[in-house]
Amino acid sequence: MSQDPRAPLTRYDTVPAVSAVLDEDEYALFAEVGRLRRFHAGDIVMRRGVIGGAMYVVAHGAVELDFGGEPDARYVEACGFFGELGLLIEGCPDQADAVAIVDSLLIEVQRSDFDQLIDRHPGFGLRFMQHVLAHTVHGGRQRIDRLQQRHDALKDALGDLRTPAYTSDEHDEFIRTDELTGLLNRRGLDRHIAERRRSGALGNLGLLLIDCDRFHAFNDVYGHRVGDRLLQGVASLLNSAAGTDDVACRLGGDEFCLLVSARDREGVMRQADFLIGTAHGLVQVPQSPPLMCTLSIGGCLVTPGADWNAWYANAAAALARAKRLGGNRAEWSAPLSVEG
Numbered sequence: 001m002s003q004d005p006r007a008p009l010t011r012y013d014t015v016p017a018v019s020a021v022l023d024e025d026e027y028a029l030f031a032e033v034g035r036l037r038r039f040h041a042g043d044i045v046m047r048r049g050v051i052g053g054a055m056y057v058v059a060h061g062a063v064e065l066d067f068g069g070e071p072d073a074r075y076v077e078a079c080g081f082f083g084e085l086g087l088l089i090e091g092c093p094d095q096a097d098a099v100a101i102v103d104s105l106l107i108e109v110q111r112s113d114f115d116q117l118i119d120r121h122p123g124f125g126l127r128f129m130q131h132v133l134a135h136t137v138h139g140g141r142q143r144i145d146r147l148q149q150r151h152d153a154l155k156d157a158l159g160d161l162r163t164p165a166y167t168s169d170e171h172d173e174f175i176r177t178d179e180l181t182g183l184l185n186r187r188g189l190d191r192h193i194a195e196r197r198r199s200g201a202l203g204n205l206g207l208l209l210i211d212c213d214r215f216h217a218f219n220d221v222y223g224h225r226v227g228d229r230l231l232q233g234v235a236s237l238l239n240s241a242a243g244t245d246d247v248a249c250r251l252g253g254d255e256f257c258l259l260v261s262a263r264d265r266e267g268v269m270r271q272a273d274f275l276i277g278t279a280h281g282l283v284q285v286p287q288s289p290p291l292m293c294t295l296s297i298g299g300c301l302v303t304p305g306a307d308w309n310a311w312y313a314n315a316a317a318a319l320a321r322a323k324r325l326g327g328n329r330a331e332w333s334a335p336l337s338v339e340g
């Protein structure tokens with residue numbers, strides 16, 4: 001059935017949406033012809049390069065799309081759709097790997113379902129194709145912008161290489177900084193402690209050793225990239241808790257530390273409780289993938305006469321206790337007897 005171009009406007013003739021999210025009417029029509037399919041977290045929904053011919057609409061849950069060669073994956077949540085090109089263009093391979101990142105319910109729409117839909121609602125077919133086209137063009141434009149930015153960054157980097165532009169200060173900062181989080185790395189922390197020791201500023205200091213709870217499982221469920229984002233979130237949390245003289249560091253993997261100005265156990269543990277409480281609060285925010293995981297913390301006072309290895313061992317003993325007790329808590333270690 002073809003539509004008279006002079007026909008009055010229907011509700012499908014409005015300006016097409018740019019994002020790959022269906023409005024209420026579109027969603028209802030796909031739900032009418034599609035088939036509900038359940039996917040568990042980690043299940044593959046479609047593979048890049050495979051000729052699939054089906055489109056999916058997220059009814060509940062979330063799916064990660066990896067287009068390959070793009071720095072960031074795209075997340076599709078309720079009412080979002082993907083796989084539409086495979087549906088609309090016969091023989092067109094799917095453009096992305098799609099993986100359910102939580103248990104999800106998807107509406108699968110085969111080409112025969114879509115044909116049925118067009119027969120029943122011809123105006124809808126036109127409107128949906130406009131929507132897909134607008135989204136594809138917009139996505140293409142974004143991709144071009146990103147390529148342009150990458151090109152500019154590479155050009156700058158090349159320029160920097162030609163002129164040995166790194167000052168020794170910049171080089172110094174580079175080797176002291178953790179690339180993922182921007183916090184100090186172990187080398188940076190060692191230098192910081194050595195400087196403080198030289199200037200006699202190791203007194204009234206506490207050490208918090210901070211570790212993410214069950215991070216291995218988090219990576220398994222949500223993927224390494226989402227795990228990276230969570231580590232960046234932990235770093236932001238530490239930065240926001242750190243006072244002007246405090247220093248946050250990523251020791252490696254999912255282990256961090258915070259050197260805090262504090263005279264006694266109360267001062268150190270106040271900071272630890274703030275971190276535990278804030279992380280726990282963020283975990284409660286319904287968000288997929290989650291913003292945060294719970295933390296475990298071991299705290300102790302820094303004894304200036306001892307060295308990093310002794311402080312670390314002291315805080316690590318408290319951290320191990322916090323983990324044994326189920327995580328999401330801070331434990332304390334009594335000060336070492338060595339005095340400087």
Ligand SMILES: Nc1nc2c(ncn2[C@@H]2O[C@H](COP(=O)(O)OP(=O)(O)OP(=O)(O)O)[C@@H](O)[C@H]2O)c(=O)[nH]1
Nearest residue numbers: 211212213214215216217219224225227228253254
């Ligand atoms: N995403 C991401 N994961 C990392 C990175 N560095 C280390 N990991 C992962 O962090 C996980 C650390 O897990 P574990 O130390 O075994 O402990 P856990 O699962 O947090 O368990 P508990 O500490 O006992 O609660 C490992 O699976 C590492 O692969 C990183 O830079 N990014």
